[in-house]
Amino acid sequence: MSHPIDRIVAEVDRAADEIVRFTRDLVRIPTVNPPGAEYAACASFLETDLVRRGFAVERFVADRSPDHSTRYPRVNVVGSRNGARAGRVVHLNGHIDVVPAGDGWTVDPFAGVVRDGRIYGRGVCDMKAGLAAAVFASEAIARAGVSYPGTIEVSGTVDEESGGFAGVAHLAEIGRLAQIRTDFVIIPEPLNVDRICIGHRGVYWFELTTRGRIAHGSMPFLGVSAIDRMNDVLSAIRGELEPELARRLTAMPVVPDAARHATINVNAIDGGQLVDGIQTPCVADRCRAVFDRRFLIEEGFEAVRDEIAALVERTLAGACDYELRELMVVNPVRTPDGSPLVGALDGAIRRVLGSSARLVASPGTYDQKHVARIAGVSHCVAYGPGELELAHQPDESCSIEDLLNATKVIALATLDLLGAER
Numbered sequence: 001m002s003h004p005i006d007r008i009v010a011e012v013d014r015a016a017d018e019i020v021r022f023t024r025d026l027v028r029i030p031t032v033n034p035p036g037a038e039y040a041a042c043a044s045f046l047e048t049d050l051v052r053r054g055f056a057v058e059r060f061v062a063d064r065s066p067d068h069s070t071r072y073p074r075v076n077v078v079g080s081r082n083g084a085r086a087g088r089v090v091h092l093n094g095h096i097d098v099v100p101a102g103d104g105w106t107v108d109p110f111a112g113v114v115r116d117g118r119i120y121g122r123g124v125c126d127m128k129a130g131l132a133a134a135v136f137a138s139e140a141i142a143r144a145g146v147s148y149p150g151t152i153e154v155s156g157t158v159d160e161e162s163g164g165f166a167g168v169a170h171l172a173e174i175g176r177l178a179q180i181r182t183d184f185v186i187i188p189e190p191l192n193v194d195r196i197c198i199g200h201r202g203v204y205w206f207e208l209t210t211r212g213r214i215a216h217g218s219m220p221f222l223g224v225s226a227i228d229r230m231n232d233v234l235s236a237i238r239g240e241l242e243p244e245l246a247r248r249l250t251a252m253p254v255v256p257d258a259a260r261h262a263t264i265n266v267n268a269i270d271g272g273q274l275v276d277g278i279q280t281p282c283v284a285d286r287c288r289a290v291f292d293r294r295f296l297i298e299e300g301f302e303a304v305r306d307e308i309a310a311l312v313e314r315t316l317a318g319a320c321d322y323e324l325r326e327l328m329v330v331n332p333v334r335t336p337d338g339s340p341l342v343g344a345l346d347g348a349i350r351r352v353l354g355s356s357a358r359l360v361a362s363p364g365t366y367d368q369k370h371v372a373r374i375a376g377v378s379h380c381v382a383y384g385p386g387e388l389e390l391a392h393q394p395d396e397s398c399s400i401e402d403l404l405n406a407t408k409v410i411a412l413a414t415l416d417l418l419g420a421e422r
């Protein structure tokens, strides 16, 4: 009998049409977030499929989530398939939600169009092809008749695009994903088929409100403009902070290269009168802005927060009252050096693609933060089919060749981590 690796690779190739069909079926369920449409339908589709393949399936509804409602339920599905005896647990997790289609499409975003070797549709790359790769990685191992110890788990979770709190964070909070029961987690996000993503930068969202003093707009010198004071802060950010952030460079292999530096973006600004309202001659007495500071693992959150607080105080002290409010903090995560998970995926990528893997880190965050921080599972990476640059774009698509290759890589790496018995 041929080697298990060759049999698994052959089973993926034989299942090519089924894998494409499964991906298209997922794309045709428009699980758009917000608001979180069709989650129950997609969860049921996945549940039925996994049961048919011999998985034991559990459903976890995050009914305490503020976004959960009877109209838009937050339904997560976890399937597990046990091997010949107890052993390690490899968990493959994909989010089922997709961002809204937006404008600029040349094909129906929810039809699952196949053209020139690619599948098109909203969420095909981010990350329904990845979910298909996870399901069929496990299926190929089963069809190849390879016996293994331990358990393969496949989960479909919600709300990754809006923070993952009712999805992976929920599974971690209730202990379904946990250090004591989960050894390795692979998240098939679209990081390109030859790259392994070992974590992400941190996020600090904060809101600044400046308070001025209202006065007649014909005599602005009698008031204090909250907009002008906010402008002083923006100038300080541009003139002082940004050059400093550009000098900071992380050792993590964040892509694209420019994202290896710390960054700051202004998300929103709102001050004075409503632009569309009736105008009166008044000095703006209030201005609010929301900022998105992305920080490096080397910086540490406290230092980042203190640096912002010091800049704001230095700029506004004695000029106006202000309020600085923390909106969201996500600490950076990094898979430990020498993780067997990285080794297994690298070996599988060499086998399937004939070249070694490139390690990367993500400029934005994804569900690895919850796996690492809440569940305590540090051996987690993102690896999956699809090109990162196509995610959230019009005419989002995934190459079928990449989809099949990623399925093979995930299957071989999973088997390596569990330890095949032939």
Ligand SMILES: [Zn+2]
Binding pocket: 095, 126, 127, 160, 189, 190, 366
């Ligand atoms: Zn994603």
